[in-house]
Structures are given as structure tokens and as C-alpha cells.
Amino acid sequence: MAAAGPPPSVRMLPAEPGVYRFRTAAGRALYIGRAIDLRRRVGSYWRDLRDRPHLSRMVAQVGRIEAVACDSGHEAAWLERNLLEREMPYWNRTPGGAEVPVYIRLDQRVGLRAVRSPDTVAGSRLFGPYLGGLKVRLALSALERLIPIAYAASKLSGSERDLARVRGVEQSDRAALMDAAMAVLERDPAAVAAVRTELVRRRDCASADLGFELAGQLQAELEAIEWIVSEQKATRTDTRDLVVHGWADGLLVRFEMRAGRLSTWTQRRCSEPTARDRVAATAPEWQSFATRNAALAARLHHVQR
Template identity: 55%
Template sequence: MTRALVPRLPVAPGVYRFRDERGHVLYIGRATELRYRVGSYWTDLGKRRHLARMVPQITRIEALTCDSVHEAAWLERNLLERSKPRWNRIRGGMEVPFCIRLADFTVQAAHWPPAASGGLVFGPYLGGTQARLAVSALERVMPLRYTGDRLGGSQRDMAAIRGVGAGDRDRFVELITAVLRREPAAVAQLRSRLVELRDRASERLGFELAARIQQEIEAVDWVVAEQKVTTLVPGGDAEAYGWADGVLVRFQIRSGRLSGWEQRKCSRAAAEPHLARTPAQWRDFAGRNAELATRLVAESVRPGS
């Protein structure tokens, strides 16, 4: 019965969890494509053979779709920091949280939360490698470090080679800020320029450089992907609700992080007060995941389990 639910999962990034017949959470994981990742537990576990003994215990599948793989990675981390199920090996996640800081004519990747104050801080992002590669991409197209007023000899030489100076500073700051704020036009402009540089390097047989720039493009895609389950905003406690076909799903946001979700049977009338106080930015997320919850509810699941 449980395996038969797999086709009801979307081919989309998200987080899934397995429960046993008593309602206990067995495992939490994330997926680039939920349907295929969850389905793999009944086909080929690959390097996850230690989970073979868990699979027969699964009686319920629950899942949330996310707006990006990055968002799914953060959500998995938040859930595992709060509670580690028996079959998960580690609490939290493998990736290190980073942010990107724009200050003093430089753009740099830093651990989150940043130790230094001042300037503009963007993120957080999961993965120091991805954050550093994204910074490298920004500097490749907008070399802000070479627009300062007090450059050393080698920096002046590089500024001359790159054809930039103090007059470019404000433009670079504006463009970098727009990219890190996920403004579509700025992101498209940066990505287009990186693709151009990658292809030019490849045409000149600079395959290592082309490969490096491709990594930077992928890192830019990672940091600008929609991600709202973990924010830099302090406080941020809230609850969000979604309802569909008799199932109410409750999402717990604590200190700006979505860190828990529950679902139960509920009438539309009883759900209305909860839906009315759901923050606007969470309504689409909550609504579509309530619809997913109804598709995954099996007849064997007891109310309130």
C-alpha cells in the first residue's frame, strides 16, 4: 500500500519523511525529484543499504514540495536539527551555513552568522563551496575589489587589465546587490555574461577555465534560488496553515526557520480561522502542500495519527 503512494508524489524538489504503524518518524530526507527519490527505497538503495531494514516498517509517506533544491536542503536541515529520527545518521546536515557580505568595496563569503558587522549581508546559504564559487562569479563579472581609492601596485595593474576604476564602483555595488536580492533582470545579466565567458574559454581550448566558470554558474543558480524556509530576519515566529479535502497542515516557523509540520483531519469550517491568520508569503506553499498531503493520506491511517 505504501509503495503504491509513490506515483502520487510530484517530480519536484522537496522533503519527505517515513512513519511506522505507530506514527513514529523513521527517517527524514530531501530530494531533487521526490517521486524518484522516494521510489528508490523500493528498488535500488545504492549506497544506502543500511536502510533496507527500515523499508518494511514504512506505513506512511509524508512530503513537502519546495521551490528549489536549495530550499529543500535547508528544510531538511531545520527538521533534523529539531529532531533526529532513528534511521537518520546525523542531526542537522553536512553543509555549513554561509552568507555573502558586501562591504568596504569587497564581496566575500563568510560563515553564518557573520562575525563582522556593517555592510550588507545576504543569505543564508548552505555550503561554503557554493557561496565561494558564487562570490567568484560576481567578481569575475563585476570586479569590485579593483575599484577602491587606495589600490596597491599589483591591484592597480589588475584594474588596468580589467579596464575598471573608481567610476565603476557604484554600478558594481548596485548590480551585485540586485543579483543577491534575486532580481530577475540582474540575475539574467550575470548569468548571460558567465555563459559567454565559459563558451569563449571553451572555444580557445581553455577547458579547465570553462569548467570552473560552469561551476560558478551552478553556484549562482544555487544562491539565487527561491529559499524562504531559513532567513536572516531575527525573531520571525509564526504559524502557517494549508487545507485541502479535509486535511489541515500546520507549519511551525521559529526564529525565521520552518522547523516542523503536522497534519490532521479537519473540516473546512474548523480550518478557516487558521487559514485566515496564515501570513501571505506562506499561503501558496501551505496550500499546495495541503493538496499533496491529501493525495498521500492512506485509508489505513488513523485520524490524528
């Protein structure tokens, strides 16, 4: 059964990735979730709960909606996970989400590999963390398809040598292939664009040849590449602590990063003079994030007063 129409605050939400939090009118947290499109996802709670009938009782208690606009679905996934690991509201059922944290190791000896541990290994570079083992495996499949480091190794079996010849790869290509993979993992725009363009070309060729299974695989790999190269600040290998503040129209939003994880999100009424020093102390790379989310918090707050 559909719930009553969505509250006016839903129209204030951006059609962008992010994390949302439902509270009662008294301020008690009910639920934290994430979305690729905040406006559509949050609005769905008031439109159609046929696949989630148990949430109708929760929706009836929602008095306030809060949201954080993220730079990607991957960032939203990490922020949701971090918040839920710190504190899980009553209506959430899975602390920290279901995806597995994974890293990609680029090793001089073995090439690309998905690993669970962030431990460093001599002669290697570690990238991540990423959420979702399947997404990482698909991304590695795409990279190995286009940048075949494994076939530039010094020790290959007979069949591997045959495949290397078919792909036109020699051991002397290894350094260049390592550099190409590193450029993608470091999110170099030109390198990412080249991978994206080639995957799209191969997908479309496979589809035109009625190779729909291959086309589907290439589309999944393309989406996985987008996942691992998207902007993601909510969890880092850099374990420094920091505090981020944004202020807009009388509302101060505060985020805390502890041990490399953005895991605390609060907001409160605050005068501009009181907020000024806190906002000024926010690191430059976080200022855009903080400013736009303070503005979003203020819009939501004023329509819900």
C-alpha cells in the same frame, strides 16, 4: 539487493525539490531526507539500494510517506536541516546536515565577502543565510569575475592596478559595481539573468576553445549562483515567529517558524470549518506554499489509507 517495488504513493509525489519523511504504519518517524526530484529520490529506496544496503531494514518498516514540495533545492536543504536539528529520527545519522551556514557581506570598503556571523557592520549589507560554504565561495568567484568591485578600491598594489586597467575598472566605477552586485544578491530578475547569460557565454566559449577546466569552473559557478538566488523561505534573518496552515480534502498541514527557522511540520485530519480560521490567518506570502503542500499531503494520505 533491490527492495520490493515502490508503493503507489510514490507516483503521487511531484518531480520537484522537497523534503520527505518516512513513517511506520503506527506513525513513528523513521527518516527525513531531501531531494531535487522527490518522486525519483523516494522511489529509489524501492528500486536499488546497492550503495545504501543498511537502509533495507528501514524500507521494510515504511508504512506512510509524507512530503513537502519546496521552491528550490536550497529551500529543501534548509528545511531538512531545521527539522533534523529539532528532532532526529532513528535512521538519520547527521543532525542538521553537513553544509555550513554562510552569509555574504557587501561592504563599502572591502566589497564582497563570505562570513559565518550575521552580525551587522556599519556601511555594509548582509545577505543570506545560505547553506554550503563551497557554493557561496563559487558564487562569489562568479560575481567577482563579472563585477570586479575589488579592483575599484582606492588602495591597490601595483599588480592590482595593472589588473584593474586590463579589466577596464576605475575607482569611480565602485558605486555602480556595488549596485550591480546588490541587484544580483537581491534577486532582481534582470540582474540575475544578465549574470546567468554571461556565465553561460563564457563557459561555452571556453569549451569551444577546449578549455575544459575553465568551462567546468564556470559551470560550477553558474550552479552556485542559481543556489544563492533561488527562492528560500525556510530560514531567514528575520527572527519573527509565525504559523502557517494549509487545508485540503480533510487534511490540515501546519508549519511553525521559530526564530526565523521553519522547523516544525505536522499534519492531521481536520474538518473544513475547523481549519478555516487557521488557513485565513496564514500570511499571504506563505499561502501558495501552504495550499500546494496541503493538496500534496491529502493525495498521499488518501492513497495510503
